[in-house]
Amino acid sequence: MAEITDPFVRFQNVQKSYDGETLVVKNLQLDIAKGEFLTLLGPSGSGKTTCLMMLAGFESPTHGEIMLDGHPIHNVPPHKRGIGMVFQNYALFPHMTVTENVGYPLKVRGIGRNEMARRVDRALTMVELGHLGGRRPAQLSGGQQQRVALARALVFEPALVLLDEPLGALDKNLREQMQYELKHIHATLGVTMVYVTHDQTEALTMSDRIAVFDDGIIQQLDEPSTLYEEPSNAFVAQFIGENNRLLGTVESVDGTDCIVQTDNGDPIRALNVRTTGPGGRTLMSLRPERISINPNPGSMPNILPAEVLEVIYVGDHIRSRMSVCGRDDFIVKVPNWAGHVHLRRGEKVEIGWFASDCRALDA
Template structure:
């Protein structure tokens, strides 16, 4: 990925309000590197789509400035920004063939016929639709229509492509296939892509970095592995991946670790990530796959009793819901391999985890 010290896109103190009172985007500071695949991830109403629409030019910032390749663009109309767009509904012209749809951006730019045909053929081959150039959109599957929309966004060789939930209308298998294809096209072309989704798996699969939005603010901006392994606050911990939550009060702090008295009375050792110190309330975050069953005395600093409430065979792992510290929604995942622990409903077990895998966050 390119050096972020020389950003290709820059949001500078950007705010957006539709009614003059409520800010849907609050003081956004965001730099995007040239060639980066950045995903804006968050629940509905978090501000992610508004940011994309401001970058595209379909919305204007209430305050602040957006810079594209060193040029302020707030007063530049959408069609002069040179940005490719892919929407969830594809927005294809039904009366045009696939090739005509893809070539339309070149036609309105006055490109010569021979060069236009060459580019259309090249980009259709790239999305593996070279043999369907003569068909109409209604004769294509949803996945094929999505590829046509992507080809149309890429055909005029923009430096920036914006994608607004483009895979939302596809079924699960096709969506997963298109995630890998999009990632491959991005790596091949080196084009900067900004992608909006509320699907965390989609974001983790494709992105160089993810900006997690909530309430008009970026809660955390980091690589996918960092967001999952090192969530910066309780919202990110809950929104990215599956997460166990335990509430308690900090009893002691020793360097990077702390001792927490859970509301159930159990003592838990954790990594002090975002607490207010001794006496403060905290929410502990722990991934289900980091928990071991019957670990043995002294092997981990945290060993607690648990009751097995439910066991589900998932294939590559066994998912168990347990009662832990008074909570009956504690999830443990154990790999499905020869010799793994066989759990039975109603069984009393011990579970354990390392302090470094348990993050003490804001309450």
């Protein structure tokens, strides 16, 4: 994990247990830079939401310390931490208008009427809802309610905004639209955002960095492109994006590469990322879009026979399920353009890939 000098948020040896025995978060060390958009990504029960709740003040660490702008916050109640919060269920007051909902954080802080009106107007303009200030939440769509919740979190100009699965209740198109709008608002305001989700696409689309959680531990913390292209272990490779998995035994190690004997006997040259050396078991990870169909002989170190089992038209690409190395769940993606390969069910082909695209990881 890259070191951040003078972090805005710091989790230092943080642990959390609800029953005194099982640790939901284990010795968390995490620094977040000022102005960063950091996403906590992982499956249910991985500890990501618990970390957010501890930062917000709704949960207390069992051990360790959380620092905000250089100061410990374990004795600071949630409403005095100056943190904006956006939830999946929006948590809007149904009896208040949009303007009253957005202005509520300013009202409890004793902001004057004129200044309150100015800030509310600015916040609603930012989320493109300036014309709906007089409506109540029940008169708004789900996407509009989400924008109101975001405006309310931003209206008092917090230095830190926490977002807990805020787009989970929206339909696909609206969710994608809100992803780009959140990214734009973050870039415009420069506010630090910590975002929790289990949606890989959301994380890859919006984040400066992503912390992938599993079993209360950060498995990898990196920029989206690094996380996708260079997963450091088998869990991250399987959780981020789609990949083909091939199990085998390491025969030899040759510099940065290794030769792996797959379980059905095919030798494969792969990038030696995280194996225990010759004789050790490994899981190889290979992205479907990195595979070539019928490559020129000798052009790639790995060229194997395959049988096309299924062909699916997906619009921008053709998705094919093949039988490869004794597995019937091997996926190949071919771009859909004028010169794309036409595949037919039952067809015998050869597929190939470079060693650098096939990562030999922990088994």
